[in-house]
Amino acid sequence: MKNIQLLSGIALVALSFTSCKDEKQEKAQKTIDSYVAYVDSVKNVKADDLKADWKDVEAEYDRRAAEAQTALADIKDNSAATEKINASKVKYEEFKNEMTTVFAPPAPSPQQQLRNSLFGEGKIGEDMNFDWVNAKNIHSVYQQFVHTVENNKDKYSREDWDKIKIMYEALDSRKNTVEKEGLTSEDNRKIAGLKVKFAPMYTLNRMGAKSEENKAAKK
Incomplete structure (x- = not known):
């Protein structure tokens, strides 16, 4: 059991x-x-x-x-x-x-890609608002702009140069405001040097781009 x-x-x-x-x-x-x-x-x-x-x-x-x-x-x-x-x-x-x-966000337009390269990703949009540029950063903004143009000057079309000129003038306009907000004389002097470099570079390369376009049109 x-x-x-x-x-x-x-x-x-x-x-x-x-x-x-x-x-x-x-x-x-x-x-x-x-x-x-x-x-x-x-x-x-x-x-x-x-x-x-x-x-x-x-x-x-x-x-x-x-x-x-x-x-x-x-x-x-x-x-x-x-x-x-x-x-x-x-x-x-x-x-x-x-x-x-x-x-994924849509790829930026060619014009936005140009703005991004000149000022930084998303810094400038279609509204061309430069309020973010101030006395402390304006020298570096000019520096990036001019150096980027210099590095890519052989790649730009005449239309690109026209857009670059518009953005350059808008930046200059912002500089007039920033000068009254504490822009140092040292930064002002450096910016003047960058402007001296940009002016002939723009003139010569835009003319060259236009000439190349005319040649291509004739062909």
Whole structure:
């Protein structure tokens, strides 16, 4: 009788252990299925709706991916589950790359690219607002402008030179205001030197660009 009770006890413990093990595997499988379903659901959301919440989407993906990877350890034969996870990883990375392209801001226009090169990224827009130029930074602004023109003078078209002249005159106009706001005599002297360098460079190279355009037109 005692032996029967002992065997029954062992059987109950084994059954309980098996049951716990099965529950653990079942929970792990559900975690992996949830991860796979999340990737599929994200792919079905419109790009415009995703854009505003993309950081949250990525954070949730990272959380679910980590949980799915951990869950693999609780599945005895996890080759099929591993394959499912890897397939969803590839699917998500492809989708992420696609969305990165979709969410990327449009390339700036040629005119904006010219402004960016002369003044710095996004410093000057179509409104030609120079309020950010002050007594402390105006010398460096002139410096970047003139040195950029000097380095690229052989690449500019006549139209580029005309745009450069307009921006140069707008900067000069800002200088008239800045002079009353504490521009040092030292910076004023350095700016004068840059202006002396720019004037003949503009005249000669614009004439050269126009001449080249005329030759090309005749051909």
